[in-house]
Amino acid sequence: MGVPEKTVFEVYRYLPDSEAEPRFQSYEIGYRDNWVVLDALNHIKASIDPSLSFRWSCRMGVCGSCGMMVNGEPKLTCETFIRDYDTDTVKIEPLIHFPVVRDLVVNMEDFMEKLPTVSPWLIPAEEPGPGEYRQTPAEVAHYKRFSMCINCMLCYSACPVYGLDPSFTGPAVLALAERYNLDSRDDGKGQRAGTVTAHEGIWECTYVGECTQVCPKGVDPAGAIQMLKLSYALDWAKSFVMPKTARS
Amino acid sequence: MTRELERPLPRSWWLRKAAYFQFMMRELTSLAVLAYAALMIWALWAAADTGSYSAFHDFLTSPLSVWLHILVWVLAFFHTGTWIALTPTVLVVWRGDQRLESDVIAAANAFLFLTISGALFWLVLR
Numbered sequence: 001m002g003v004p005e006k007t008v009f010e011v012y013r014y015l016p017d018s019e020a021e022p023r024f025q026s027y028e029i030g031y032r033d034n035w036v037v038l039d040a041l042n043h044i045k046a047s048i049d050p051s052l053s054f055r056w057s058c059r060m061g062v063c064g065s066c067g068m069m070v071n072g073e074p075k076l077t078c079e080t081f082i083r084d085y086d087t088d089t090v091k092i093e094p095l096i097h098f099p100v101v102r103d104l105v106v107n108m109e110d111f112m113e114k115l116p117t118v119s120p121w122l123i124p125a126e127e128p129g130p131g132e133y134r135q136t137p138a139e140v141a142h143y144k145r146f147s148m149c150i151n152c153m154l155c156y157s158a159c160p161v162y163g164l165d166p167s168f169t170g171p172a173v174l175a176l177a178e179r180y181n182l183d184s185r186d187d188g189k190g191q192r193a194g195t196v197t198a199h200e201g202i203w204e205c206t207y208v209g210e211c212t213q214v215c216p217k218g219v220d221p222a223g224a225i226q227m228l229k230l231s232y233a234l235d236w237a238k239s240f241v242m243p244k245t246a247r248s
Numbered sequence: 249m250t251r252e253l254e255r256p257l258p259r260s261w262w263l264r265k266a267a268y269f270q271f272m273m274r275e276l277t278s279l280a281v282l283a284y285a286a287l288m289i290w291a292l293w294a295a296a297d298t299g300s301y302s303a304f305h306d307f308l309t310s311p312l313s314v315w316l317h318i319l320v321w322v323l324a325f326f327h328t329g330t331w332i333a334l335t336p337t338v339l340v341v342w343r344g345d346q347r348l349e350s351d352v353i354a355a356a357n358a359f360l361f362l363t364i365s366g367a368l369f370w371l372v373l374r
Binding site: 014016017022072096097099100101102107136137138140141142160163164206207208209210213220222223226227229230 | 250251252253254255257261262264265267268271275334337338340342344345346347
């Protein structure tokens with residue numbers, strides 16, 4: 001198959017101030033082999049239609065702002081190359097499972113409210129002394145993959161459980177809870193238990209696993225949630241058979 | 249304030265993507281496991297009474313029962329296989345700062361499953 005001359009972008013438009021219903025609008029631009037989807041959107045906004053709204057910032061897969069549905073899959077548009085799609089039409093929609101504010105911009109307030117409920121910070125058993133709070137490479141390795149989250153929300157868009165029940169705490173927040181639970185400097189597992197083990201927490205996850213598949217940073221939220229289930233279930237079992245002093 | 253657009257997930261969400269469909273199949277095959285558990289309860293209940301056990305035995309030896317057992321076996325085996333494939337996610341084993349390979353954990357679980365199943369098979373049929 002030869003190189004296409006043009007790419008058609010079918011872009012989701014929602015303009016609540018002037019239109020009652022959302023619609024798709026087509027933009028035809030010349031094919032660029034080295035463009036990512038975000039480049040095309042910026043080109044459309046700069047040269048064709050300045051009314052198009054979308055979020056972006058770093059353009060290098062770090063800030064997590066430019067997550068959108070690209071041909072039905074949650075993607076960071078700054079690292080999704082147009083050349084990777086066989087079709088000459090690329091469909092862009094706002095991330096699913098979130099309310100649409102305008103065009104490709106979604107409301108992430110629900111996530112922002114849930115995030116602090118798992119106390120995503122170090123809770124040491126006792127105040128550390130002055131100087132560096134050091135860890136061995138082995139201690140870092142235990143939680144590092146769960147610490148790479150950029151809050152891009154792709155995992156929430158991939159999770160049908162969150163789509164069906166928005167009260168679910170969700171993949172990124174729970175992965176962050178496990179990130180701190182696994183940190184050798186942290187002693188806040190008990191403090192996080194309230195949110196993590198609530199009905200809306202880990203037990204609502206049915207392990208579809210797509211959150212892990214779409215994560216652009218390799219965080220593996222599905223794995224984190226299953227590890228949380230095992231960890232808190234063992235704590236619960238220990239509370240019956242072991243004396244208090246031996247439970248932690 | 250801007251009017252935000254809610255987009256509820258349609259009931260057919262699991263048909264939209266192969267991975268969602270596979271997930272649903274994994275969950276649905278658990279019904280086969282449930283069905284066999286119900287059969288075992290029926291067996292226990294029937295064992296208490298000679299007449300009931302005779303009826304249960306007749307059902308077990310019928311062609312319908314044989315086909316149902318084959319179907320349940322296939323579905324239960326698929327269900328078990330999908331869970332064994334997922335075990336490396338839950339069972340994280342560290343050797344120093346190196347995580348044990350996923351394939352090793354899955355293979356160990358598969359080996360245990362086959363060994364225990366084989367032992368039970370031998371115990372019942374010997």
